[in-house]
Amino acid sequence: xxxxxxxxxxxxxxxxxxxxxxxxxxxxxxxxxxxxxxxxxxxxxxxxxxxxxxxxxxxxxxxxxxxxxxxxxxxxxxxxxxxxxxxxxxxxxxxxxxxxxxxxxxxxxxxxxxxxxxxxxxxxxxxxxxxxxxxxxxxxxxxxxxxxxxxxxxxxxxxxxxxxxxxxxxxxxxxxxxxxxxxxxxxxxxxxxxxxxxxxxxxxxxxxxxxxxxxxxxxxxxxxxxxxxxxxxxxxxxxxxxxxxxxxxxxxxxxxxxxxxxxxxxxxxxxxxxxxxxxxxxxxxxxxxxxxxxxxxxxxxxxxxxxxxxxxxxxxxxxxxxxxxxxxxxxxxxxxxxxxxxxxxxxxxxxxxxxxxxxxxxxxxxxxxxxxxxxxxxxxxxxxxxxxxxxxxxxxxxxxxxxxxxxxxxxxxxxxxxxxxxxxxxxxxxxxxxxxxxxxxxxxxxxxxxxxxxxxxxxxxxxxxxxxxxxxxxxxxxxxxxxxxxxxxxxxxxxxxxxxxxxxxxxxxxxxxxxxxxxxxxxxxxxxxxxxxxxxxxxxxxxxxxxxxxxxxxxxxxxxxxxxxxxxxxxxxxxxxxxxxx
Amino acid sequence: xxxxxxxxxxxxxxxxxxxxxxxxxxxxxxxxxxxxxxxxxxxxxxxxxxxxxxxxxxxxxxxxxxxxxxxxxxxxxxxxxxxxxxxxxxxxxxxxxxxxxxxxxxxxxxxxxxxxxxxxxxxxxxxxxxxxxxxxxxxxxxxxxxxxxxxxxxxxxxxxxxxxxxxxxxxxxxxxxxxxxxxxxxxxxxxxxxxxxxxxxxxxxxxxxxxxxxxxxxxxxxxxxxxxxxxxxxxxxxxxxxxxxxxxxxxxxxxxxxxxxxxxxxxxxxxxxxxxxxxxxxxxxxxxxxxxxxxxxxxxxxxxxxxxxxxxxxxxxxxxxxxxxxxxxxxxxxxxxxxxxxxxxxxxxxxx
Numbered sequence: 001x002x003x004x005x006x007x008x009x010x011x012x013x014x015x016x017x018x019x020x021x022x023x024x025x026x027x028x029x030x031x032x033x034x035x036x037x038x039x040x041x042x043x044x045x046x047x048x049x050x051x052x053x054x055x056x057x058x059x060x061x062x063x064x065x066x067x068x069x070x071x072x073x074x075x076x077x078x079x080x081x082x083x084x085x086x087x088x089x090x091x092x093x094x095x096x097x098x099x100x101x102x103x104x105x106x107x108x109x110x111x112x113x114x115x116x117x118x119x120x121x122x123x124x125x126x127x128x129x130x131x132x133x134x135x136x137x138x139x140x141x142x143x144x145x146x147x148x149x150x151x152x153x154x155x156x157x158x159x160x161x162x163x164x165x166x167x168x169x170x171x172x173x174x175x176x177x178x179x180x181x182x183x184x185x186x187x188x189x190x191x192x193x194x195x196x197x198x199x200x201x202x203x204x205x206x207x208x209x210x211x212x213x214x215x216x217x218x219x220x221x222x223x224x225x226x227x228x229x230x231x232x233x234x235x236x237x238x239x240x241x242x243x244x245x246x247x248x249x250x251x252x253x254x255x256x257x258x259x260x261x262x263x264x265x266x267x268x269x270x271x272x273x274x275x276x277x278x279x280x281x282x283x284x285x286x287x288x289x290x291x292x293x294x295x296x297x298x299x300x301x302x303x304x305x306x307x308x309x310x311x312x313x314x315x316x317x318x319x320x321x322x323x324x325x326x327x328x329x330x331x332x333x334x335x336x337x338x339x340x341x342x343x344x345x346x347x348x349x350x351x352x353x354x355x356x357x358x359x360x361x362x363x364x365x366x367x368x369x370x371x372x373x374x375x376x377x378x379x380x381x382x383x384x385x386x387x388x389x390x391x392x393x394x395x396x397x398x399x400x401x402x403x404x405x406x407x408x409x410x411x412x413x414x415x416x417x418x419x420x421x422x423x424x425x426x427x428x429x430x431x432x433x434x435x436x437x438x439x440x441x442x443x444x445x446x447x448x449x450x451x452x453x454x455x456x457x458x459x460x461x462x463x464x465x466x467x468x469x470x471x472x473x474x475x476x477x478x479x480x481x482x483x484x485x486x487x488x489x490x491x492x493x494x495x496x497x498x499x500x501x502x503x504x505x506x507x508x509x510x511x512x513x514x515x516x517x518x519x520x521x522x523x524x525x526x527x528x529x530x531x532x533x534x535x536x537x538x539x540x541x542x543x544x545x546x547x548x549x550x551x552x553x554x555x556x557x558x559x560x561x562x563x564x565x566x567x568x569x570x571x572x573x574x575x576x577x578x579x580x581x582x
Numbered sequence: 583x584x585x586x587x588x589x590x591x592x593x594x595x596x597x598x599x600x601x602x603x604x605x606x607x608x609x610x611x612x613x614x615x616x617x618x619x620x621x622x623x624x625x626x627x628x629x630x631x632x633x634x635x636x637x638x639x640x641x642x643x644x645x646x647x648x649x650x651x652x653x654x655x656x657x658x659x660x661x662x663x664x665x666x667x668x669x670x671x672x673x674x675x676x677x678x679x680x681x682x683x684x685x686x687x688x689x690x691x692x693x694x695x696x697x698x699x700x701x702x703x704x705x706x707x708x709x710x711x712x713x714x715x716x717x718x719x720x721x722x723x724x725x726x727x728x729x730x731x732x733x734x735x736x737x738x739x740x741x742x743x744x745x746x747x748x749x750x751x752x753x754x755x756x757x758x759x760x761x762x763x764x765x766x767x768x769x770x771x772x773x774x775x776x777x778x779x780x781x782x783x784x785x786x787x788x789x790x791x792x793x794x795x796x797x798x799x800x801x802x803x804x805x806x807x808x809x810x811x812x813x814x815x816x817x818x819x820x821x822x823x824x825x826x827x828x829x830x831x832x833x834x835x836x837x838x839x840x841x842x843x844x845x846x847x848x849x850x851x852x853x854x855x856x857x858x859x860x861x862x863x864x865x866x867x868x869x870x871x872x873x874x875x876x877x878x879x880x881x882x883x884x885x886x887x888x889x890x891x892x893x894x895x896x897x898x899x900x901x902x903x904x905x906x907x908x909x910x911x912x913x914x915x916x917x918x919x920x921x922x923x924x925x926x927x928x929x930x931x932x933x934x
């Protein structure tokens with residue numbers, strides 16, 4: 001039995017009960033691809049990934065993994081989250097070498113679209129727009145596509161052969177790539193207004209490439225510190241220069257200021273470039289920095305120190321202008337920012353000094369708009385303002401990814417760009433697509449209780465002694481056996497267990513075998529304004545019981561209730577979103 | 583007329599069964615006689631004196647000799663010690679402690695006194711199964727079983743916990759080989775001159791001191807070959823050495839994993855005010871697990887040693903029952919020499 005539903009109860013169920021997919025900015029159908037891996041179908045798993053994210057092999061290496069933070073297996077008392085990202089990579093690495101990718105093409109539309117920027121957002125949007133039948137040209141300032149992926153991430157985290165293959169696969173269906181082309185207002189550059197005149201739509205996906213300045217005592221606001229002192233670098237330009245082929249040098253003692261992946265990457269690169277004492281300085285503490293615990297562990301393992309609760313306030317230089325160290329003040333942890341990050345409060349009179357020979361500042365990036373030759377409305381943060389359909393204040397000019405949202409992650413940029421590509425298509429063609437829930441009957445529980453006791457499979461890594469070069473990939477990838485074992489751990493949250501109250505004989509057998517408080521006596525259930533189901537209203541009084549209800553939020557899909565039910569009134573269905581035309 | 587209903591007794595929950603936790607429990611019982619006091623520990627044993635652990639390498643063979651109090655003491659004091667309980671999370675909003683076996687324990691005030699575990703630098707983490715430890719009775723017994731008579735012990739790092747054991751090992755005629763590291767003499771912070779002198783003292787005591795930095799640091803720990811001691815330590819410069827046991831002695835790492843994600847301020851340890859309050863008004867922390875704000879130094883810092891930790895337990899108990907006492911210490915954190923010319927440390931001071 002398989003059918004599609006747009007019932008708000010079903011839509012609400014999928015939205016809330018598959019926390020990993022809900023947390024993924026691209027909406028990847030994670031349980032489906034993990035189920036495919038468990039069955040040894042790595043190619044199928046790759047295709048499921050690619051429907052949502054056109055660069056699975058890349059994201060399987062460098063994703064920030066919001067899915068794992070949300071994974072039900074990681075909730076208190078359930079153990080560690082499933083290695084979702086490692087499994088994504090396994091799908092890419094372990095698929096058959098003769099695997100053929102699948103693309104579902106719409107008929108050509110004759111519409112011409114220019115995409116400015118070949119980073120993750122630009123590539124994802126260009127790919128989707130080409131599938132939708134449009135003629136897409138992508139313009140890239142650098143010599144090669146990839147943006148931050150190619151120029152901002154070290155090769156020891158993201159091998160370029162994998163990036164190259166996936167970028168080529170993304171762009172080879174009708175996307176014309178024009179690399180080494182500048183869009184802007186300088187001489188020889190292509191103007192945005194020209195692009196608008198020559199195309200039906202223009203999408204700006206230029207990302208966040210300008211470093212955020214670090215305010216320091218004695219340095220006028222807005223000063224480029226890398227020009228102020230030759231031993232100071234900004235994180236992203238440091239990495240971009242390196243990946244453009246420049247020879248970079250660091251001193252023996254390197255201080256990195258910043259808390260994100262770029263800061264960690266800079267520190268690890270500095271170590272490989274010969275930095276003997278490399279230290280990352282945080283304003284808050286390790287708990288609150290937006291990187292994965294595994295990345296943090298590998299960083300420390302390479303001998304990099306991390307020191308928290310400090311804000312740099314001044315540089316110290318010698319008579320020749322060479323850096324001798326950085327003055328910091330001690331911080332306290334403060335309140336919370338709007339984005340969920342912690343604030344740090346500097347403490348007056350707590351200044352101290354840390355010697356260093358090189359300072360790398362990696363405290364974030366911001367957008368630049370000086371390439372625009374027309375007035376475009378900006379928000380208070382200086383990012384371009386877009387309407388709900390992704391269009392800027394200029395007719396036909398759209399924007400996506402970090403250029404709109406500010407610095408984020410690759411998966412956020414891809415997820416946002418795919419949504420904007422869909423809206424551009426809707427604007428151009430009047431075509432609408434909508435989400436429905438596909439519901440498929442499942443004959444029996446696919447998980448075994450023993451799967452709950454499998455510990456998280458750790459990613460094999462390159463021995464420390466072999467990490468001298470900038471190119472050797474540190475994470476080596478799962479073997480097929482490890483991938484299959486890790487895949488078994490997934491609770492398969494897309495499985496919905498339901499009790500048919502008309503057939504239930506209220507014997508309580510399911511309650512007796514439940515491993516946790518997942519089967520509840522309910523008198524009522526909240527119905528929200530949008531028609532979805534909300535909180536269960538439980539009761540302990542039999543006379544008030546309206547139904548025995550499986551709380552899928554507590555359920556770990558062990559199947560014990562299904563197996564014990566004497567009247568087979570418990571059903572299992574797989575529920576997942578699909579996009580349909582019309 | 584109905585008598586006014588008395589409020590239910592407060593439940594003071596203490597996570598950790600060490601010096602700070604037990605000191606707090608005793609004082610809580612005295613200050614709040616009607617309350618419930620519960621200690622949660624993942625240990626199988628009641629509170630025992632870790633300062634006596636080196637003794638099991640000599641003549642102390644039975645664990646009851648280590649216990650600070652017999653079980654009857656806790657029954658008489660109405661201190662409920664729940665052993666073999668592993669705390670998986672704390673829910674400050676609902677004031678619940680969650681245990682790994684899915685039980686939840688409500689509290690009115692909570693004291694986190696989990697202490698620290700032996701720190702293992704991340705670059706050596708993959709060799710964890712090959713190391714021998716000394717942080718608990720069970721670990722010390724396992725090390726003792728692995729150590730043959732007059733065997734060789736390789737100590738990596740050489741913190742003051744390890745050096746305390748080293749004194750005993752020398753007394754029973756074991757070889758002690760110390761591989762120096764920046765954590766040698768932890769928690770003491772020595773000047774280069776003091777460090778040189780202290781290392782010379784160790785040599786004079788009979789400890790074989792190897793300059794870890796000169797060998798590029800430890801690259802790997804491996805099983806020893808047949809006919810050789812059970813462990814081989816390989817250095818980055820290619821040199822190696824053998825020992826029957828290899829012990830990581832790199833200081834302590836606070837045990838705070840179960841607090842991550844609770845919203846309680848943590849840096850390396852739980853951050854507390856001088857009153858040992860965390861960022862949640864119902865949660866306190868004491869002992870090696872906490873970093874205390876120092877007004878003098880404008881920094882959060884750790885305070886180690888029996889006397890400091892015991893004082894923290896007292897301060898926490900006072901403030902958990904409405905007090906406003908601040909932790910203060912005048913303990914001199916010094917490394918010196920005893921009458922026999924051996925190193926001596928305030929860190930080793932233990933009051934019966």
